[in-house]
Amino acid sequence: MATVEFPLESTLAVQSNGKATKNKVTMIVCSGDMDKVMAAYIIATGAAASGMEVTMFFTFWGLKAIQKSGSLTGKGLFGRMLGVMNRGGLDAIGPSRLNMGGMGRWMFKLMMKEKGVASLPELYDMAVELGVKMMPCQMSMDVMEIDPKLFKENVTGPVGVAAMLEEATESKFTLFI
Amino acid sequence: MTNQTSALVLDLKGLLCPMPIVKMAKAIKDVSVGETIEAYATDPGVMADIPAWCRTTGNELVTLEKLDKQFHFIVRRLK
Numbered sequence: 195m196a197t198v199e200f201p202l203e204s205t206l207a208v209q210s211n212g213k214a215t216k217n218k219v220t221m222i223v224c225s226g227d228m229d230k231v232m233a234a235y236i237i238a239t240g241a242a243a244s245g246m247e248v249t250m251f252f253t254f255w256g257l258k259a260i261q262k263s264g265s266l267t268g269k270g271l272f273g274r275m276l277g278v279m280n281r282g283g284l285d286a287i288g289p290s291r292l293n294m295g296g297m298g299r300w301m302f303k304l305m306m307k308e309k310g311v312a313s314l315p316e317l318y319d320m321a322v323e324l325g326v327k328m329m330p331c332q333m334s335m336d337v338m339e340i341d342p343k344l345f346k347e348n349v350t351g352p353v354g355v356a357a358m359l360e361e362a363t364e365s366k367f368t369l370f371i
Numbered sequence: 372m373t374n375q376t377s378a379l380v381l382d383l384k385g386l387l388c389p390m391p392i393v394k395m396a397k398a399i400k401d402v403s404v405g406e407t408i409e410a411y412a413t414d415p416g417v418m419a420d421i422p423a424w425c426r427t428t429g430n431e432l433v434t435l436e437k438l439d440k441q442f443h444f445i446v447r448r449l450k
Binding site: 236239240242243244245309310311312317320324 | 385386387388389390392393395396397424427428
């Protein structure tokens with residue numbers, strides 16, 4: 195049986211458009227749960243601290259992770275309902291399991307503080323300081339009626355899937371959270 | 372080795388993942404190439420994370436040891 199030899203280095207290090215892959219990670223944050231957003235910011239800060247370029251693309255529930263605290267979203271009836279029932283901001287999001295109307299969120303925050311784990315706002319600030327790029331998804335913003343003014347200062351202008359794919363194509367790996 | 376004075380001594384005690392490597396990443400910029408950073412931490416995760424961080428960033432792990440209830444390590448900036 196003939197073996198086919200792949201020039202591993204060249205196939206792995208070059209993208210389809212011929213450009214070299216960067217030392218970079220792209221993350222798609224689709225979840226707005228405290229646990230998943232926390233994982234996303236920990237990986238992002240860890241990668242940035244390890245010398246990697248990091249891009250985070252926030253879509254759907256993930257947009258809650260880049261909203262200013264206490265910001266109310268929505269224009270029409272449904273949009274406003276969504277804004278009230280799913281408050282954005284890192285202080286307002288709860289764990290994906292056992293939230294129990296906010297009790298779970300309160301308990302986790304307390305337990306993490308006791309152990310000295312960095313809080314979500316601290317992790318966010320750290321990510322900004324380390325130069326992590328944060329991009330919001332335009333389509334989800336339209337659907338959920340989220341004004342870009344309600345995002346934190348370091349978030350870029352709204353982008354689409356092609357912009358995210360361009361970032362992912364030049365990355366070493368891409369995560370969907 | 373350890374009797375050489377480090378350019379910077381970091382107190383990472385009480386910090387949990389990812390803060391030890393985040394602090395290291397910031398501190399490494401404050402020392403010159405060839406100089407060392409000495410640090411103390413309490414998170415057992417540093418036993419795996421500091422060597423990994425040194426490998427990915429291309430810096431030298433001079434020493435990493437578990438003391439009584441804390442971890443002590445020295446990293447030399449190589450680039």
